[in-house]
Ligand SMILES: [Zn+2]
């Protein structure tokens with residue numbers, strides 16, 4: 001849809017760049033999955049711990065950005081992490 005969507009090369013091949021936090025990338029146990037943007041061309045999510053720090057900071061401060069330590073994955077990886085980390 002949008003012209004400025006970012007694509008990355010992943011183990012799945014070419015995918016749409018999507019953003020998750022370092023905790024979601026590294027944890028094999030569910031850490032929560034809070035989506036901040038559900039635009040399929042610009043997916044973004046972070047975990048409960050990140051949501052907590054974000055709440056404390058009130059904004060995407062330097063402290064939050066360091067804690068969040070965002071990582072870019074493809075949309076297939078994003079879907080996989082979403083399944084793994086969604087708690088309800
Ligand atoms: Zn996190």
Ligand SMILES: [Zn+2]
Pocket residue numbers: 010011012015073074075076077078
């Ligand atoms: Zn991928």
